[in-house]
Amino acid sequence: MSTQTIPAGVPSLYAQMATMVRMELLLLRRNMTATMLSVVTPLVVGVLLVSGRGYDTESGVARMSGVIGMVAVFCVHHHLTTAYASRRQEMVLKRLRAGIPSDRTILIGAASATILVFLVQAALLVAYGVVVLDMPVPANPLTMLVAMLLGSAVLAAFGAALSAVTRSSEAAMLTTLPSMLVFLMAPGVLVPLGALPESVERIASFLPMGPFTEIMRTSWLGHEMGGGELLGFGGTTLHALPWLGALVVWLVIGAAVTTKYFRWEPRH
Amino acid sequence: MTDNVIDIEGLRCRYGAFEAVRGISLQVRRGELFALLGTNGAGKTTTIEVLEGLNKATSGTVEVLGLDPIRDRAALRPRTGVMLQKGGFSGSLTVLETVNLWRNLTAGPRPADEALEMVGLSDKAGVAVEQLSGGEGRRLELALAVLGRPELLFLDEPTTGMDPASRRRTWDVVRELLRDGTTVLLTTHYLEEAENLADRVAIMKAGEIVTVGTPEQVVRALPARITFHLPAGTPPELSHSTLRQDGDRVTYHSTDLQSDLTDLLAWANGNATTLTDLAARPASLEDVFMDIATTDEPAEASR
Numbered sequence: 001m002s003t004q005t006i007p008a009g010v011p012s013l014y015a016q017m018a019t020m021v022r023m024e025l026l027l028l029r030r031n032m033t034a035t036m037l038s039v040v041t042p043l044v045v046g047v048l049l050v051s052g053r054g055y056d057t058e059s060g061v062a063r064m065s066g067v068i069g070m071v072a073v074f075c076v077h078h079h080l081t082t083a084y085a086s087r088r089q090e091m092v093l094k095r096l097r098a099g100i101p102s103d104r105t106i107l108i109g110a111a112s113a114t115i116l117v118f119l120v121q122a123a124l125l126v127a128y129g130v131v132v133l134d135m136p137v138p139a140n141p142l143t144m145l146v147a148m149l150l151g152s153a154v155l156a157a158f159g160a161a162l163s164a165v166t167r168s169s170e171a172a173m174l175t176t177l178p179s180m181l182v183f184l185m186a187p188g189v190l191v192p193l194g195a196l197p198e199s200v201e202r203i204a205s206f207l208p209m210g211p212f213t214e215i216m217r218t219s220w221l222g223h224e225m226g227g228g229e230l231l232g233f234g235g236t237t238l239h240a241l242p243w244l245g246a247l248v249v250w251l252v253i254g255a256a257v258t259t260k261y262f263r264w265e266p267r268h
Numbered sequence: 269m270t271d272n273v274i275d276i277e278g279l280r281c282r283y284g285a286f287e288a289v290r291g292i293s294l295q296v297r298r299g300e301l302f303a304l305l306g307t308n309g310a311g312k313t314t315t316i317e318v319l320e321g322l323n324k325a326t327s328g329t330v331e332v333l334g335l336d337p338i339r340d341r342a343a344l345r346p347r348t349g350v351m352l353q354k355g356g357f358s359g360s361l362t363v364l365e366t367v368n369l370w371r372n373l374t375a376g377p378r379p380a381d382e383a384l385e386m387v388g389l390s391d392k393a394g395v396a397v398e399q400l401s402g403g404e405g406r407r408l409e410l411a412l413a414v415l416g417r418p419e420l421l422f423l424d425e426p427t428t429g430m431d432p433a434s435r436r437r438t439w440d441v442v443r444e445l446l447r448d449g450t451t452v453l454l455t456t457h458y459l460e461e462a463e464n465l466a467d468r469v470a471i472m473k474a475g476e477i478v479t480v481g482t483p484e485q486v487v488r489a490l491p492a493r494i495t496f497h498l499p500a501g502t503p504p505e506l507s508h509s510t511l512r513q514d515g516d517r518v519t520y521h522s523t524d525l526q527s528d529l530t531d532l533l534a535w536a537n538g539n540a541t542t543l544t545d546l547a548a549r550p551a552s553l554e555d556v557f558m559d560i561a562t563t564d565e566p567a568e569a570s571r
Contacts, residue, residue: 099374
């Protein structure tokens with residue numbers, strides 16, 4: 001029975017996704033305290049972190065890229081772990097699943113709203129950097145956007161997976177502590193490049209935020225850190241490809257873990 | 269060939285070491301209201317959730333509208349409506365916001381005001397879901413279950429926690445849906461609900477179906493009851509009854525109430541004996557339920 005006609009009047013996939021996004025955004029607005037914590041505070045902290053003086057162009061961009069990574073970890077990964085746990089507790093996930101949206105639509109739809117909010121925050125941070133901190137206009141914003149999409153998708157996938165062992169939104173504080181540390185540990189996020197011993201830094205640079213910040217830095221500056229040759233649009237895209245590939249690998253791992261461990265309702 | 273909307277054969281559901289459903293079979297015909305009656309832990313919710321496609325069967329076959337609830341989900345979901353046992357909606361959204369969001373996730377949805385009107389929540393449209401009373405919350409869940417005018421409706425304990433007025437109103441809504449041709453599978457632990465609404469009833473205990481039939485058929489299998497207090501003397505043997513005596517309290521289970529009652533009264537008259545607190549009544553669904561809930565022996569009824 002593999003081919004059936006879908007009955008008429010079923011909302012399109014786009015309409016379903018749009019509704020999921022709208023639901024999440026509405027909930028963000030409605031739960032102002034949670035929103036302040038998970039959305040606004042990291043942004044403010046980020047702005048504070050970059051606003052010190054004494055950065056040259058390169059280190060400034062590196063710092064800002066790291067800050068955007070940090071904001072992503074809080075606003076996408078931590079927030080989504082909390083959101084999925086909360087929806088699960090209220091049986092919202094279960095009820096959605098008893099309806100028309102597919103499992104994938106439910107998961108991705110909920111994450112999309114959060115990723116959208118993050119992209120706005122990132123855009124604001126980049127604009128702040130360019131306008132206020134005299135950073136250069138990004139050389140390859142397209143690659144940066146792809147990196148942000150893929151990076152936040154990875155964070156979202158691991159957020160979904162982690163929510164499976166997160167009993168409530170309060171518990172998310174505890175359960176995301178180790179994962180956030182791992183994400184933030186990648187060189188170039190909170191820890192500046194070169195601060196860790198080289199062997200450690202090598203390994204840590206494969207953690208998801210490593211490729212992310214690498215693409216952000218190079219595509220923004222238009223050349224690699226340490227003053228490499230000017231790469232231009234094509235060059236930065238080419239440079240980013242293997243790092244984007246690394247992000248895709250992480251996404252596949254995250255999706256696989258989620259598929260295996262995600263819970264749609266609280267334990268009996 | 270009857271149009272079976274639901275067809276279950278040998279369904280088993282296991283959670284780790286615990287077997288919640290142990291080999292049940294039943295069919296639900298189009299247009300009927302079929303009730304699964306049982307105490308908590310009987311396996312009713314597990315069964316209905318397999319039909320809803322939320323649980324996977326460990327073994328056995330399940331067909332809903334001729335389709336597999338999990339594999340053929342995309343074709344099946346638009347035709348079914350679900351009311352979970354509890355929860356399903358975010359507390360911070362208002363009633364109207366919830367209905368409007370869900371309309372966009374439903375095939376062929378009713379207008380929002382019609383849905384709210386049906387369940388009597390029109391004046392609560394702007395109230396946050398978490399501020400609704402228990403009964404109002406259940407009514408919202410019912411509105412959303414019927415939002416898409418489904419062919420088949422799954423109601424898991426729909427009136428639990430409702431005040432009597434809400435319960436009656438919900439029954440009215442369900443009866444109207446039945447009149448429109450909807451098929452309903454309902455789980456409940458309220459005997460009155462099964463008696464009032466069901467075309468057929470299956471009583472579940474410990475994961476098995478212990479008896480199936482129309483409410484009348486199920487009740488017919490159990491004898492009527494005659495009870496009284498007899499301070500002194502020995503109660504008589506009655507031809508259609510079994511006798512049980514607890515101190516001075518006497519209970520007869522009779523398969524011919526009128527005949528045995530006549531004999532009993534004649535005996536009492538003849539012996540000038542007073543039967544204190546004399547009561548005689550035919551069996552009801554409650555007797556079936558209590559009988560099954562407290563004994564381990566299944567009662568047979570016509571299938």
